[in-house]
Amino acid sequence: MSQCPNCHTSLPDNAKFCASCGTALTDQPADTSADDLASMHTVSGLETVAPGIPTEDPDPKMDPRAITPGTMIASKYKVERNIGAGGMGVVYKAVEDVTDSAVAIKLIPPGQVRSEKAVQRLIDEGKTTRGIAHPNVVRIFDIGVWNSAPYIAMEYVEGKPLHVWRNEKMTRNEEVSARTAGQIIKEVLNGLEAAHAEGVIHRDLKPENIMLIGEPTDQHAKVKIVDFGIALATNQQTQEASGTGLGTQLYMAPEQIRNANAANPAADLYSVSKIFYELIVGVLPTGHWSPPSDGRSDVPQQIDELIRKGLSPNRDSRPQSAADYREQMIAGFNPSQSTRGHRLKADPTEMKDAQKNLMEAYGRMFKAIPKWGWAVIIIFGLIAAFAVSEPQECFYDNYNNWVCS
Incomplete structure (x- = not known):
């Protein structure tokens, strides 16, 4: 077994790419360090390329090895462990100091947001995104700047x-x-x-x-x-x-x-x-x-x-x-x-006339059947129902509900 130099995932010896972060595992220059690999921007699950935008030298405090368990981010998030890194930052699992609840903290390297205007844009976007409350969207709880690095505190999910x-x-x-x-x-x-x-x-x-x-x-x-x-x-x-x-x-x-x-x-x-x-x-x-x-x-x-x-x-x-x-x-x-979702509706007057005629026909039929005949009708009716029943057809209706008929 070999190990990914970027995220340290265990991989087969003949693996060419890391299944977790997409880092290329072959044809790497001999002097490529883990830091160089971590700075690469993963653009798909199958390839990793270096970012085309030059960045400043990273703040030493943004080095994943420098932020150790117990580090307090923004004086309220206690880091537990590093859970990932990508083109837009490093993600840590942390505990919110007041509520004692788990959160994910994404720290964006200063080189990715190098102007006050860009930082403000990030904060403004975060405020807008914080309004999205949906089970298919990770919730944003907080956004700010710590040690010159913008951070985003969000819902922690196991996935x-x-x-x-x-x-x-x-x-x-x-x-x-x-x-x-x-x-x-x-x-x-x-x-x-x-x-x-x-x-x-x-x-x-x-x-x-x-x-x-x-x-x-x-x-x-x-x-x-x-x-x-x-x-x-x-x-x-x-x-x-x-x-x-x-x-x-x-x-x-x-x-x-x-x-x-x-x-x-x-x-x-x-x-x-x-x-x-x-x-x-x-x-x-x-x-x-x-x-x-x-x-x-x-x-x-x-x-x-x-x-x-x-x-x-x-x-x-x-x-x-x-x-x-x-x-x-x-x-x-x-x-x-x-x-099924767009059935045509019949004219109400025609529906009432049809229902009236049907009820009158049922009434005449019921009067003509002797009492002992009801047992025979029920038995044969159940047999016929099972004989001609078809498998249910299931589908999503126009309101995104799963229904069967």
Whole structure:
């Protein structure tokens, strides 16, 4: 067994990438230190690249080895342990001093937010994000600056990043079923819908920012989205100088690559479509990509079409809201749902006349049946009911409830 030089996860000797953080494990320069690896920015579960934006020398206090258990951050969060590092900072599990409750603290290196304006932007984004209260979004409790490093105190959850789970499936040569992928995406869309309602666009949605709570199935998945608003706030001065977008370009909408301020809900849905495709197919859609149903019998063509629209370079051609995307996905997996959710209503007068005629017919029939005949009718009726019964058809209705008929 070998060990990842970045996150120290135990890995097979022949591993080329770390399944937890995506760090490349081969062809590393001989003098590449752990600090150099930690400064790399993971852009997907399969590759790691150095950030293109130069940063200042890091504050020694931001070195994960320097912040030891027992360190008090902002005089109120007692660090227990380092639980991860990425392109936008180091994350620690800590305990809030007053409530004695567990929290996750993300410390963003000063080099990522190098101006007062950028720090203020981060704080403003944090205040807005703090208003999102949804089970599919990690709650933000507090945001501030400690030792020149912005920090975010958020809900602590025990989970697994989506890219780690997906890589583990690939290692075992296991496919992600289309419906399991759909359950994961549905939960992501639920969280995005709540965020977009508060005017918050994620801008950097990717598998690393989606936490799985438990094992997803064809019937259920539980996810938490993290890092809302951080992509726009970090390195703000570089964005203003260059006019380029922020976030992870492998999952980023074309208009956002050109200008981060052009991102709207449709930009997040572009990222969702890339994640959806990658879950089903195992690779990202690039160039002339094949529809997800190629070689897969469990992917309806309606899902092909939804992903195709979601990946349109023209944002007006994509679904325009998370609710719209979710409804199209549910209808794609359950074609009969669209007719069930929009039944035509009969004229009230005609319904009353029909009910009256039916009741009169039942009355005449009941009078003609002798008393002993009721037992025979009930017995044969039960036999017939079991004989012609069909398996239940289950689907999501228009209100996102799972129903069977």
